[in-house]
Amino acid sequence: xxxxxxxxxxxxxxxxxxxxxxxxxxxxxxxxxxxxxxxxxxxxxxxxxxxxxxxxxxxxxxxxxxxxxxxxxxxxxxxxxxxxxxxxxxxxxxxxxxxxxxxxxxxxxxxxxxxxxxxxxxxxxxxxxxxxxxxxxxxxxxxxxxxxxxxxxxxxxxxxxxxxxxxxxxxxxxxxxxxxxxxxxxxxxxxxxxxxxxxxxxxxxxxxxxxxxxxxxxxxxxxxxxxxxxxxxxxxxxxxxxxxxxxxxxxxxxxxxxxxxxxxxxxxxxxxxxxxxxxxxxxxxxxxxxxxxxxxxxxxxxx
Numbered sequence: 001x002x003x004x005x006x007x008x009x010x011x012x013x014x015x016x017x018x019x020x021x022x023x024x025x026x027x028x029x030x031x032x033x034x035x036x037x038x039x040x041x042x043x044x045x046x047x048x049x050x051x052x053x054x055x056x057x058x059x060x061x062x063x064x065x066x067x068x069x070x071x072x073x074x075x076x077x078x079x080x081x082x083x084x085x086x087x088x089x090x091x092x093x094x095x096x097x098x099x100x101x102x103x104x105x106x107x108x109x110x111x112x113x114x115x116x117x118x119x120x121x122x123x124x125x126x127x128x129x130x131x132x133x134x135x136x137x138x139x140x141x142x143x144x145x146x147x148x149x150x151x152x153x154x155x156x157x158x159x160x161x162x163x164x165x166x167x168x169x170x171x172x173x174x175x176x177x178x179x180x181x182x183x184x185x186x187x188x189x190x191x192x193x194x195x196x197x198x199x200x201x202x203x204x205x206x207x208x209x210x211x212x213x214x215x216x217x218x219x220x221x222x223x224x225x226x227x228x229x230x231x232x233x234x235x236x237x238x239x240x241x242x243x244x245x246x247x248x249x250x251x252x253x254x255x256x257x258x259x260x261x262x263x264x265x266x267x268x269x270x271x272x273x274x275x276x277x278x279x280x281x282x283x284x285x286x287x288x289x290x291x292x293x294x295x296x297x298x299x300x301x302x303x
Contacts, residue, residue, distance in 0.1 A: 004261055007246055008268045011259050012290040012302040017055045019299040021048055026293035028238075028280045032073040035284040038291055039080065040299055041068035047082050049094070052291060052301045063090055063099050069236075070112050074119040079136070081122045083110035089124050091136060103134040105143040111236065112157045112166075123164055125154030131166050131176075147176060149183060155193045155236055160201060167192035167206055173216065186221040188214055193236045198245050205248060207232060207239040213250050215262070227260040229267050235295075238281045242288075249290070251278025257292060257302075273300060 024043035031038050031052075038052045047061040047068060066085035073080050073094070080092040089103040089110060108127035115122055115136075121144075122134045129150040132143040151170035158165040164176040169191040175184040190208040197204060203224065204216045213227040230252035239250040247268060248260040255274040260267055274294035282291040290302045 004246070004268070007244075008259070008261075010288050011242070011247065011269055012288050013257075013269060013271045014303055016289075016301045016303045017052075019048075019050050019052065019055060019057070019301065020297075021057050021060075022046070022297055022299070024297055025295040026279060026297060026299055027067065027236075028070050029282055029291045029293040029299050030071060030073070030280075031282045031284055031291065032077055033075045033285070034077075035286060035289070037073075037077070038282065039071045039073055040293060041071045041082060041084070042293075042297075043067045045084075047071050047080065047092075050299075052289075055301075059094075059097060061092055061097050064088070066109075069110065072114050074115050075117065076119065079115075079119060081113050081115060083113040083124055083126075085109045087126075089113055089122060089134065091122065091134075101136075101139075101141060103132075103143070104141050105132050105134075105146065106130065111153065111155050114157050114159050116159050117161055123157050123159055125157040125166050125168075127153045129153060129168075131157060131164060133164070147174075147183075149174065152191075155191075156195045158195055158197055160197070165195060165197070165204065167195035169193070169209075171208075173204060173206055175218075184221070186216055188216070188223075193232070194238050196238070196240045198241050199243060200245055203245075205239050205241060207237060207250060209233055213239050213248060213260075215248070225263070225265050227258075227265050229260075229270070230256065230258045235277045235279065237277065237279055240281055240283050242283055243285055249281055249283060251281055251292065253277045255294065255296070257281065273302070274298060 026042040068084040110126040133145040194207040276296040
């Protein structure tokens with residue numbers, strides 16, 4: 001058996017447990033930094049904290065007035081940030097469940113939110129075609145920076161130590177070098193609804209609405225590979241790489257999860273994970289373990 005074939009044997013596709021509690025579609029599920037806990041959010045306007053390894057529901061966070069689209073935990077697990085259809089970004093204390101601050105500035109629904117590495121800045125992207133940055137240490141609720149060069153909705157944001165990277169329905173992935181004040185544009189030619197970074201930081205993965213996941217060289221913008229077979233035409237769905245960067249993982253509107261081999265792009269495995277659209281995928285930072293969520297209201301843990 002080839003090394004790829006051997007590695008594929010260990011891909012997580014056995015359901016270990018289901019995390020139930022959300023009412024209605026679950027729009028995102030995310031491991032925390034060390035992979036011991038996870039966060040979910042959805043149409044029921046709540047965030048939920050879980051131990052996915054035992055199935056325990058730890059806490060529910062309520063304050064959003066409409067559906068919650070995205071959630072991210074700080075690297076020290078002490079804070080959360082969430083965003084959604086109510087146009088606001090909520091900055092939470094994990095332990096008490098208290099909202100520390102509501103960041104404002106977006107004038108339409110907010111799709112994606114992330115902490116920077118030092119948990120000092122929160123970056124968001126939304127339907128108002130902007131990316132906005134907020135200072136967690138300040139008492140101000142207003143953005144410290146707004147990027148408005150997009151021609152359509154911003155669906156996904158990602159951060160490195162020195163860059164903000166965002167994917168948009170206008171077909172571009174834009175990288176903003178914070179120190180240099182420089183913008184780089186990679187035009188993929190199809191609406192982008194999710195971006196993620198490879199673990200080595202050298203490549204960008206973009207899920208596009210022509211049912212294609214694209215791998216792009218982060219420094220040159222060169223298109224390295226395309227991954228196909230799934231259905232992605234109208235829903236925001238995650239894509240990511242396994243923690244060893246050997247395989248690409250993506251959901252499908254028919255409830256399937258796909259694994260592609262990174263270099264040559266064949267479908268290595270596919271399985272039915274949910275009865276409806278797979279909205280979100282989160283891969284454990286060190287183990288062969290994965291979380292998926294769906295419009296069907298379920299969160300599943302795969303090992």
